[in-house]
Amino acid sequence: MYGKGMRPLAIGTFFVLTGAFALVFFWVPADADQGFIQKIFYLHVPMAIVALGGFIAGGVMAICHLRTGNSKWDLRSYVSIHMALVLAVGALITGSIWARAAWGHWWVWDEPTLVSFLIVFLLYATYQPLRFAIEDPEKQARYASVFAITAGAFVPLNFLAVRMAESLAHPRVLGATGGAMPSEMRITFYVSLIGMALLFITLWKYEMASKHTTAQLRILRRRLLGDDGVAPTGRSAAPSTVLPARPKP
């Protein structure tokens, strides 16, 4: 039951995120160097971090799928990657807006942080077409899990490679130099990060509950109408919702 605990989680997410934005606009001082546009940082960076975390979580869930063979892990991995992609789109757009204000360009191609994030995003953008290309649900789940694990392992490697790269124009938030933020900025940043992580978990649970309910409805329809009453789902990138074999009378 994925809907369990949704209410406190959703309320908690709302208050933490609202609190974070209140801190951003009413408490934390403007950055001495960047001025007011630095406020974008409290939205853009948590979105990027949580998106990357979501991709890794998708990989971990895919490992569980391959180890256990249980299709619910494939569904969890799929939803995690799906939600992470949504946040990655947000991180790319807000990053571009910040870049336009700070650098005068929407995008800078020789900046490793930007390009590497785009590569990760494009890599995961192929996840759904990959799933859609495979008709057999068993094969689809297995190949998608292999993809999720490989791509999930690529995310921290990519992150480390970018960290080691030189001539960075992109500011460093968590590191030896950029990490020396004033305490107000650090607190606000961590509250935003927690809020974004909670939002990710809430939306993940919401999506899982929706898919689980749809599957339960299909089971109910089959119980009432028999196998003929359930329309075939057709080809889909989404994992086939768990529909156990109907017991013989």
Place this chain on the structure above:
Amino acid sequence: MPALPLDEAGKYVAAAYLVFLALILIYVAIMAVKLGRIEKELVELNELADRAEESK
């Protein structure tokens, strides 16, 4: 580049936060459509169950 004045920087900050809001609203709208579909199917199944009970 020097820091942008507040009136100019404010537009960019507002745009970034509006993008976030738009993403959430689009997601909520999509989920609302899905919920509508689930509700419709539930009503249909309830009617079927009622008819099945009546015919017994």
